[in-house]
Amino acid sequence: MADHEVNEDKYALGMIHSPGDEEADTGNYDRFQYSLFEKYLHGRVLEVGAGTGRISDLVIREGHFDELVISEPSPYFFGRLEGRFRSVPKTRLVQGEVADIGKTSRGYFDVVFSVHVMEHIEDDRAFVAEQLELLRPGGKLIILVPALQFLYSELDKNIGHFRRYSKSSIRLLFDGTPGRIEKLFYSNFIGVLGSLYFSKFGKVQYQTGETQRQRFFKIYQIFSQYFVPGIQMVERVIPAPVGLNLTVIATRQNDGAGKPA
Helix, strand or coil, X not given: CCHHHHHCCHHHCCHHHCCCHHHHCCHHHHHHHHHCCHHHCCCEEEECCCCCCHHHHHHHHHCXXXXXXXXXXXXHXXXXXXXXXXXXXXXXXXXXXHHXXXXXXXXXXXXXXXXXXXXXXXXXXXXXXXXXXXXEEEEEEEEEEEXXXXXXXXXHHHCCCCCCEXXXXXXXXXXXXXXXXXXXXXXXXXXXXXXXXXXXXXXXXXXXXXXXXXXXXXXXXXHHHHHHHHHHHHHHHXXXXXCCEEEEEEEECCCCCCCXX
């Protein structure tokens, strides 16, 4: 894709500076996030906003699904997904937003999930409602988002984040919808300190130059390789009181409005 086309891709705002998978080398962190909800992935599964496909790849490797639909509205990132997953069995690629998928697939999926997507959506309440409509009754909606609004910085803004989340703000999104929150929990407690350093004190902006970019992702790799395994081990035993991320597991009710947990 030409540079001017990438710059006009509103869905890839600020994210084209992210490294490729071979450069990122953040497998431990990807697996940590995936482990928070992997047991729920079965039947017909939809991933919303797959980006470069790092989480998609983990889902495919495990293979605990009857059908996996990988969606992405960005032309830039969809092209990367096609290069990776075009011929994978039981997997289908769809370019479009949730509303586009809803035109043909209401009530179709057993599980709909997204990882670091909803913070990019201005009308996040509509986003939740549209995803719930895609689920069969009893289906699971899984959303992982960045947490703690006091961490919101120029880095968030530059990559298209409208906000970060708290448990109370998540509950408000589900209030009056047919989605009942079953689990709502923080993860990556230590990551809060790293985020404070990068976004508030260090003010690192990896889009501003190659030196900043290399510094940011080098430290990100070190964190993933050396710190994440320990964090994951501890948080399996002691739930994080707060954390860099927030995960919600919700169930689509038969009818009526589900009440948040």
